[in-house]
Amino acid sequence: MTSDPHSDVASGSDAASDADADSESHADSRSDADAGSDSRSDSDSGSDSDSDSGSGRLVPEETEHERITRNWNELLQELRVSQTGVQILFAFLLGVAFTRPFEQATSVQRGLYFTALIATAFAVGLLIAPVAYHRILFRQRSRRELVTLANRFAIGGLVFTAIAVVAAVGLVADFTLHAPWGVLIPAVTAAWFLFWWLASPLRRRARQDDSEDP
Secondary structure, three states: OOOOHHHHHHHHHHHHHHHHHHHHHHHHHHHHHHHHHHHHHHHHHHHHHHHHHOOOOOOOOOOHHHHHHHHHHHHHHHHHHHHHHHHHHHHHHHHHOOOOHHHHOOHHHHHHHHHHHHHHHHHHHHHHHHHHHHHHOOOOOOHHHHHHHHHHHHHHHHHHHHHHHHHHHHHHHHHHOOOOHHHHHHHHHHHHHHHHHHHHHHHHHHHHHHHHOO
16 A cells, blocks of 8 residues: 655645744743743842842941041041142242232231231141151051041141131231221131031031930
């Protein structure tokens, strides 16, 4: 009994089509599985980002060494800002004494000048003192003491900076405008420094202390 060649070809094509369909179904299932794994990875990354950015994130506490290092770096940045202004003022005051109009200055004006000059010199010394301490105490494990001393030096330097600026403003006001502006303008300048450099920070600190009390 002979077989029909046309039927064999048809059955072969049907088997090939079935194999192709099976391979396509397997590919679809694999792509679905990959998509599912991608979605799971996206959800995992989303949950990770939520845990990092949310309020429930567990942040490691700052160690004492890290806190001292951070305070030291902050002080250095503040000292750089202060030193720039003080050094410019000091250079200006040094040149004033060698100008011709200074020969006609009154005793009051000369007193204001030397007050500003000496206060500026003290401010420069205090603001640069932490650098000298750090060089001398290098590798002596004295970072804690350096931070405390640098804080005191910075406060003292700011005080002398304010005195120098007020005296310099008084010198210029008295030389150009005379009384009563020679007294009123430096008085207003002193009040301005006292408010923004002392009264306002102390008031804010007092409020924070009150809010932290039980």
